[in-house]
Amino acid sequence: MERFAKAWLVANEASGSNSPTALDDLRGCFADHGIEVARTICFPEDDLPTPAGLDKDGIDLLAIYTGDGTVNAALNELTGWSGAALVLPGGTMNLLSQRLHGAFDNPAIIGLVASGGARRRRVAALRCDAGFAYADCLIGPGTQWADVREAMRELNVIDMASSAAEAFSQSTGGVTVRADRPELGSRQGYPLLEITPGEHGLRLNAYHAQSLGEMAQQGWALLRRRFREGPHERLGMVDEVTIASSDGAPLDVLLDGEPATLDPRDRFSLATSECDLLATHHG
16 A cells, blocks of 8 residues: 655646635645645646656655646646656546546545555546647637636636637637548538547547527537537547548647647547556546
């Protein structure tokens, strides 16, 4: 059984749960279980930890208490590290944390880690030319709704209105993306494809908006990052898929909620995380 005496903690005040009180409670929970939080890294003001920095201070446990986007950035910095990352539910969706810990809350997770009841895992991930996704990857013009969500979070009414108009136009303007190799779903394509990595492969869902009602439903689902509540169809499970744009335009993607741009035709494949993560749940 693996036990830890010290840890570093990564937090992000823009994430859903990262209030000062919540951080104090979290550090207190670690202390109650005999684990000292020797340093708190407040991203993006502070640089994310690197293997060299962690090893220099003798840290073999990095707790990440943020949303999926910051989790992604933190894990990408840990390639080759011999320690273990503990992804805690600290954001809005917490998709990776749910894969690792199920519905356990932070005190339950920390208690299991402290008692030696967690196990190291290299988890399934998605890889593309823009990087990794550990929670999900969205592809297509429907990703423009992420800009609306950011404006809502910042309470910027003017930006919210303009970005909503642009997102609606992009989602309904005829430009689509499709699964080309293997050929899955409609050859006309969709305004949004979602790829979710898991232990059995990459799950591919297609989201559509074929009426005014479906457009409104889809936009609302995207704003809340509750994609599966929008109108969609399951296209299947793959280990690798090539996605193509209908008009030759670059592919807009969101990797764990973070935007990137790819070639008009690009490959998405099943990969494995390049650092160890602690799991307390069998899922």
